Amino acid sequence: MPVARYRRIADDIRARIAHGDWAIGQALPSRRELAAAYGVNEQTMRLAYQLLRRQGVLEGEERKQVSVAHPAAVRTLTDVDANWPFSSETTDTRPRAATEELAERLGVPARAQLQHETVECLDPGGRSAMLVSTWWRGRRRAHSSFAAELETIELTEGQAHALGLLVDSLAYRVVRTRFDAHGAPTETADLILPMDRWRIRLGC
Template structure:
C-alpha cells in the first residue's frame, strides 16, 4: 500500500464533499464499499477515513458509520503563551540537534543537543486544532516574558498527517520564544495552526 494512495483518496473525498455529493450530516458509504469503488484494500480506506476524521472533515466511528462533519468553529488566537484549555497528546519527545535557526533563537551553538517536545492540541470534539513543537536546553525553566512572530509554512508529511491535511498545505506558523527575567531565551516553540480553523489577532 502506498502512503500517497490513501492521501489521494482522502483528497478526492474532500473534493466530492465540496461539490455536494455528500451533505453535512450525511453518512458516507462503508469502508468496504468505498474500498471496492476505489479498488484498494479496506486498510487503505481506513487510513483515508482516519485522516479525514482527524482533519474534522468526517465524524463518527467506523463501526457505527462516519458522516460529513459540521464545519469546525473558527478560533481566534490572541495569546500565544496561554495554556491549551482542552485535551492534548504528546507525540514526540526525542532530543534534537540545534539547527542554525534554533541555535539563533536560543542563543546556543549550532548542533547543540536540545530537549524537544511536540504536542498535538485537540478541540472539544477530539479533532486536531494545532501542533506545538518546543525546544529548550537542559532543564525546562520558568519564564518572565515572551516574544512572538507570525508567518506561514507549508506542512511536511508528519505535520499534515497529524492535522488531517494534505502535504504542502499552507498554515500559520507562530514562533514563540520565552525569556527569563534578564531577557535571555529559555525555550522556543513553533505553533502550527491550520488556516481553515484559525484567525490570528496579536497585540493590542
C-alpha cells in the same frame, strides 16, 4: 468549459451528504467501491476525495478511510503564550541537536543538544487543532516575557498526518521564544495552526 469529472463527482457526494445519505462522522465507502458505483477509475475518485478533504467536507488521511467531517471549529488566537484550555497529547520527546535556526533562537551553539517535545492540542471534540513543538537546553525554566513572529507555511508530511490534512496544506506558523527576567531565551516553540481552523488576532 466542461467541468472535470472528479469535480462533478465531488459535487454529487457533497449533495448526497446534505441530503442525509451519510451523516457527520460516518465513514464513506472505499474509493474502489465508489469508483465502481460512479463508473470511473480509482484515480478519479481519489481526486474527488482529495478535493472534498481540502474543502473540509471529508476528513481522514490519504489512503485510509474517510468520513463526513464535523464542522470545523474556527478559533481565534489572541495570546500565543496562553496554556491550551482543552486536552492535549505529547507525541514526541526525543532530544534534538540544535539546527542553525534553533541555535540562533536560543543563543546556543549549533548542534548543541536540546530537550524537545511536540504536543498535539485537541479541541473539545477530540480532533487535532494545533501542534506545538518546543525546544530548550538543560532544565526547563520559568519565563518573564516572550516574543512571537507569524508566517504561513505548507504542512510537512508529519504535520499533515498529525492534523488529518493533506501535505502542502497551508498553516500559520507562530515562532514563540520565551525569555527570563534578564532577557535570555529560556525556550522556543513552533505553533502550527491550520489556516482553515484558526484566525489570528493581534493585540495592541
